[in-house]
Amino acid sequence: MEKSRHILVVDDDLEIRNLLQAYLEQNGYRVTTVGEGKTMNRVLEEQRIDLVVLDLMLPGADGLELCRNLRVKSKIPIIMLTARGDEMDRILGLEMGADDYLPKPFNPRELLARIKVVLRRTTALPFEQQESTTRTLRFADWSLNPIARHLESGAGLVVPLSGAEYRLLKVFLDHPNRVLNRDQLLDLTQGREADPFDRSIDVLISRLRRRLEDDPKDPAIIKTVRGEGYIFAVQVKAGNPLT
Known part of the structure; x- marks a missing residue:
């Protein structure tokens, strides 16, 4: 059931974190939000996370570095949030191991659709x-x-x-x-x-x-x-x- 899916949103914008938490919870997901990489790593160590929504621009270690480090030790699906039109960052994100990306600004409904597709693709393997x-x-x-x-x-x-x-x-x-x-x-x-x-x-x-x-x-x-x-x-x- 979707209610068992736990999403970690990593974004330094409090308004975006609150908006996504409210929207995703309305659609049946458990949601944890953090504003930077150190807290993200602590949450990943302490809780089971099914998918990470990771902003590219973060204080301290940026999203690309966090994505690369996470992919070395985990296969948790990652959706990268990037600046609109910044194609090279999107390509780098995919090369670092992100499963998908979404340019800002975005509609939460589109992010929800991407989350469903990525979770379906990574948890259900065709026979x-x-x-x-x-x-x-x-x-x-x-x-x-x-x-x-x-x-x-x-x-x-x-x-x-x-x-x-x-x-x-x-x-x-x-x-x-x-x-x-x-x-x-x-x-x-x-x-x-x-x-x-x-x-x-x-x-x-x-x-x-x-x-x-x-x-x-x-x-x-x-x-x-x-x-x-x-x-x-x-x-x-x-x-x-x-x-």
Whole structure:
């Protein structure tokens, strides 16, 4: 039940904290609010939190640093609140491991919708994907360990992935040889529709190409289909279950 979900709101604006607490509690959630990182860490140690709403601009350690540190030790879903139009901060937030972002100012109803999508995506795994989460996925000269979330080349080189890179690569591995447009990629990786000015998917694809491709400017694995989207153009094989 949604009433069992505990949301931690981290924002130095008292008015925003009070507004979100009242609105989310009206919609059946437990809510704790704090104004900075030290208190956030104490709450996380003392209580079970199901999702963190984390503002980027905070006194002391900023949201990006807090997000990175939290992701190292926990898989708690994080929704980042960012300044409108600050695309680089949104991309950095995703790379640090945030599950989604919402630019300020925002409608609390939209945040509520994002919370529901992120919680649904992180707590309910579709049956057809359960097996692939415990199997090594092999493609081209690479293998992906879905538990450790790192790539390994045929020569044994281990390449760690950011949270955003891992989610995007996993979507491609689950849908090989199929054209996926930006709207579909955003929906599958972040559970939301694309903003016409949001280029985060394109940036992440460029980063993946630099990791995977011999020549990122002439990619053989993640190809662009002009006017349609992107296609993962190599065969994917699942290895033995990981133990």
